[in-house]
Amino acid sequence: MEEVSEILKKNGFAFKKKFGQNFIADPNLLEAIVRDAGIDKTTSVLEIGTGAGALTRALSKAANRVISYEIDRSLAPVLAETLAGCENTEVVFGDFMRADLSALESSLGPYAVCANLPYYVTTPVLLRFLEEAKLCQRVTVMVQEEVAARFSAKENTPDYGAITAAIAHRGSCRILRKVPRTMFYPRPNVDSAVVRIDFGGGFEVESERAFRETVKIAFLSRRKTLENNLMNALHIPRERAKELLALAGVKEGVRGETLSPASLGILSNILFENGIL
Numbered sequence: 001m002e003e004v005s006e007i008l009k010k011n012g013f014a015f016k017k018k019f020g021q022n023f024i025a026d027p028n029l030l031e032a033i034v035r036d037a038g039i040d041k042t043t044s045v046l047e048i049g050t051g052a053g054a055l056t057r058a059l060s061k062a063a064n065r066v067i068s069y070e071i072d073r074s075l076a077p078v079l080a081e082t083l084a085g086c087e088n089t090e091v092v093f094g095d096f097m098r099a100d101l102s103a104l105e106s107s108l109g110p111y112a113v114c115a116n117l118p119y120y121v122t123t124p125v126l127l128r129f130l131e132e133a134k135l136c137q138r139v140t141v142m143v144q145e146e147v148a149a150r151f152s153a154k155e156n157t158p159d160y161g162a163i164t165a166a167i168a169h170r171g172s173c174r175i176l177r178k179v180p181r182t183m184f185y186p187r188p189n190v191d192s193a194v195v196r197i198d199f200g201g202g203f204e205v206e207s208e209r210a211f212r213e214t215v216k217i218a219f220l221s222r223r224k225t226l227e228n229n230l231m232n233a234l235h236i237p238r239e240r241a242k243e244l245l246a247l248a249g250v251k252e253g254v255r256g257e258t259l260s261p262a263s264l265g266i267l268s269n270i271l272f273e274n275g276i277l
């Protein structure tokens with residue numbers, strides 16, 4: 001097969017910054033990502049952002065089946081060449097954020113996500129899996145290095161936030177490799193990292209909705225105490241906020257970002273049980 005860059009040029013492909021089009025071509029890196037994602041001949045894979053199909057092709061070789069979403073239809077003639085012979089692979093042209101995830105899951109069965117994610121939509125894509133997915137086993141994605149740091153941050157650090165808690169609730173997160181900006185074309189202004197989130201082994205909560213709300217409130221105003229954030233967000237008097245925090249075993253005067261994800265889970269249960277959320 002010709003070089004991917006040649007195929008792009010031949011087809012007159014113009015990179016679109018708005019779609020986060022930074023492609024990878026290095027075969028060693030592509031194979032390393034496939035290994036990081038734990039893909040073998042039994043795995044069904046969902047990829048978001050086919051691009052020129054370089055990662056898709058590597059996934060196709062290793063996996064049982066691949067479904068890959070790509071928003072940019074102008075890549076169709078390129079992919080017809082780069083994915084020729086990848087019989088186990090289907091490219092769906094469309095915005096993944098509008099895809100019917102439960103219909104996709106019915107077709108895929110248990111699956112792994114593997115993607116070099118478009119940067120502008122990293123968090124919303126990941127939240128879809130964290131909040132909606134029923135059959136997703138793991139997510140291995142290339143993201144900006146500073147976003148990777150947020151995913152796996154410890155409480156009481158500047159990187160710790162709502163997305164850290166959402167990930168810890170569903171499973172565990174590891175940064176597997178750093179990837180310098182020189183590995184992409186066009187070259188982005190930031191370095192990247194491959195992150196793997198294994199679903200399962202997180203903590204249970206009584207209400208997913210109450211947990212999401214609690215996390216939002218905890219990080220509402222990072223400089224305010226949790227007590228103040230609760231009062232402002234839930235329109236409850238100070239005494240009631242104190243009482244609820246005491247029931248959740250939270251010390252007085254602390255800020256939301258000092259609570260571990262599991263403690264935020266306990267607080268959400270208290271707010272739910274007391275009919276507040």
Ligand code: SAM
Binds near residue numbers: 051052055072117
């Ligand atoms: N997988 C390829 C690679 O590694 O070289 C391309 C990765 S590139 C960072 C991200 C790709 O996602 C681009 O091809 C872009 O057009 C596509 N994309 C952007 N937004 C999307 C969306 N909402 N749904 C599906 N694909 C999207």
